[in-house]
Amino acid sequence: MATSISSPEPRAFPLVSRVVCPHCWERFPPEDSLWIAEHAELIGDPRLGAVHTRFLPSLFTPAGNAIDARGETCHDLACPRCHLGLTRGMLELEPLFLSILGSPGSGKSYFLASATWKLRECLPHDFAVSFQDADPGANELLNSWEQNLFLNPQPDRLYNPQVLIDKTVLEGGIYDQVDYGQHAVQYARPYLFSLRTTPGHLRANKSDTLARMLCLYDNAGEHFQPGTDTAANPVTRHLAISRALLFLFDPTQDRRFRDAAARGRPPAPGIDSRLNRQETILNEAAARIRRHAGLAHNARHDRPLIVVLSKFDAWSHLLDHDLDETPWKRSPTSGVCGLDCDRIEATSRELKKLLQAHCPETVAAAEALAGEITYIPVSSLGPRATQIDLESGKPGIRPADIQPFWASVPVLYALQRVLPGLIPRISRRA
Ligand SMILES: Nc1nc2c(ncn2[C@@H]2O[C@H](COP(=O)(O)OP(=O)(O)OP(=O)(O)O)[C@@H](O)[C@H]2O)c(=O)[nH]1
Numbered sequence: 001m002a003t004s005i006s007s008p009e010p011r012a013f014p015l016v017s018r019v020v021c022p023h024c025w026e027r028f029p030p031e032d033s034l035w036i037a038e039h040a041e042l043i044g045d046p047r048l049g050a051v052h053t054r055f056l057p058s059l060f061t062p063a064g065n066a067i068d069a070r071g072e073t074c075h076d077l078a079c080p081r082c083h084l085g086l087t088r089g090m091l092e093l094e095p096l097f098l099s100i101l102g103s104p105g106s107g108k109s110y111f112l113a114s115a116t117w118k119l120r121e122c123l124p125h126d127f128a129v130s131f132q133d134a135d136p137g138a139n140e141l142l143n144s145w146e147q148n149l150f151l152n153p154q155p156d157r158l159y160n161p162q163v164l165i166d167k168t169v170l171e172g173g174i175y176d177q178v179d180y181g182q183h184a185v186q187y188a189r190p191y192l193f194s195l196r197t198t199p200g201h202l203r204a205n206k207s208d209t210l211a212r213m214l215c216l217y218d219n220a221g222e223h224f225q226p227g228t229d230t231a232a233n234p235v236t237r238h239l240a241i242s243r244a245l246l247f248l249f250d251p252t253q254d255r256r257f258r259d260a261a262a263r264g265r266p267p268a269p270g271i272d273s274r275l276n277r278q279e280t281i282l283n284e285a286a287a288r289i290r291r292h293a294g295l296a297h298n299a300r301h302d303r304p305l306i307v308v309l310s311k312f313d314a315w316s317h318l319l320d321h322d323l324d325e326t327p328w329k330r331s332p333t334s335g336v337c338g339l340d341c342d343r344i345e346a347t348s349r350e351l352k353k354l355l356q357a358h359c360p361e362t363v364a365a366a367e368a369l370a371g372e373i374t375y376i377p378v379s380s381l382g383p384r385a386t387q388i389d390l391e392s393g394k395p396g397i398r399p400a401d402i403q404p405f406w407a408s409v410p411v412l413y414a415l416q417r418v419l420p421g422l423i424p425r426i427s428r429r430a
């Protein structure tokens with residue numbers, strides 16, 4: 001039984017003025033958060049069914065933890081609207097939502113796994129920013145993908161790509177069902193990372209203002225197709241509150257681009273035969289953002305749009321020059337790196353020309369949606385990882401050969417655009 005007092009001690013760390021639930025996107029003051037009972041007999045919640053009861057506490061321990069109706073000290077919080085669990089960091093850090101969208105099979109899940117793996121390395125090492133799982137439970141699936149690709153116990157085996165990372169399903173285990181009485185709603189589970197400056201950072205003394213909770217979502221491509229955004233299935237509504245949009249455009253799903261890449265050379269192994277009209281995804285995203293953010297029907301979104309051209313290993317020869325290095329450099333004076341935005345933006349101009357030549361309607365759809373657009377090439381796997389299995393004749397991926405290319409750059413660039421104090425850009429004059 002816990003020792004109880006009626007109100008908690010003041011916290012040693014400040015809370016945000018408004019929490020944003022990463023499940024249902026409700027905004028509420030931190031003191032409205034519910035607590036999750038811990039006593040084994042306090043089971044049953046009107047919204048979630050047979051889980052520990054959610055409650056608004058009146059008794060707290062001296063350390064500020066709520067005490068449930070059976071006297072057990074509680075540690076976990078929940079959203080007052082959807083009742084789903086909230087990691088404590090959501091109360092302490094401003095959220096930063098980034099949306100990843102793209103057609104089925106465009107490479108979103110592979111990109112997310114490669115990007116987070118690379119960010120874990122370069123953010124602390126090069127930019128003096130810690131990047132950590134804010135809720136290891138919530139990030140479990142993504143962690144297992146990273147493990148399959150980068151820490152695989154049998155790295156020399158050739159794996160079916162869907163064994164390493166399965167196609168993202170449209171319903172089931174990776175979504176949470178909430179019962180609002182009259183209707184049930186399915187929410188997408190967020191992946192949560194805390195971002196904080198570390199002592200070597202140029203603005204380490206401003207660490208509080210630059211710390212963020214990065215919230216990312218991995219939807220199934222089908223969720224971005226017209227007609228799939230409903231009140232019962234609002235799984236893409238993060239689009240409207242995202243600080244930047246990452247649209248994965250897969251050139252290998254466009255016949256004209258694919259034909260240009262294949263001209264005079266053998267087809268890249270492992271590229272499947274599906275073709276998609278990908279600009280429809282962008283047009284639908286634009287309609288959803290305008291609807292949910294309350295914008296006029298032809299208004300441009302004021303957030304950066306990053307068009308991530310995926311599977312660069314399969315079409316890199318269409319770019320005129322080599323892009324071998326990572327686009328950031330260490331400052332000899334400060335010891336931390338700055339992002340080479342000039343280089344990223346020069347590459348973007350070349351990619352835009354390439355897209356305009358092969359699929360101009362995608363450029364037009366991007367320009368109708370956003371005022372600031374950057375095109376960035378990414379390969380989540382690198383040029384050697386995908387090979388044909390000689391026994392089955394099917395494509396496979398050998399983890400030992402995975403070498404992502406620019407996988408972290410879209411997120412680093414998005415962070416630079418929305419939070420320049422956190423990720424500095426290289427200044428040529430300086
Ligand atoms: N060559 C190459 N293939 C890739 C790359 N990234 C992903 N792929 C292939 O593309 C397929 C689809 O990738 P996913 O990440 O599952 O695609 P998705 O966008 O998440 O698809 P949905 O979950 O259906 O929406 C994978 O099975 C990989 O074989 C890449 O960088 N290069």
Ligand SMILES: [Mg+2]
Pocket residue numbers: 108109110166167168218219220221
């Ligand atoms: Mg997926």
Ligand SMILES: [Zn+2]
Pocket residue numbers: 021022023024025026079080081082083084
């Ligand atoms: Zn909620």
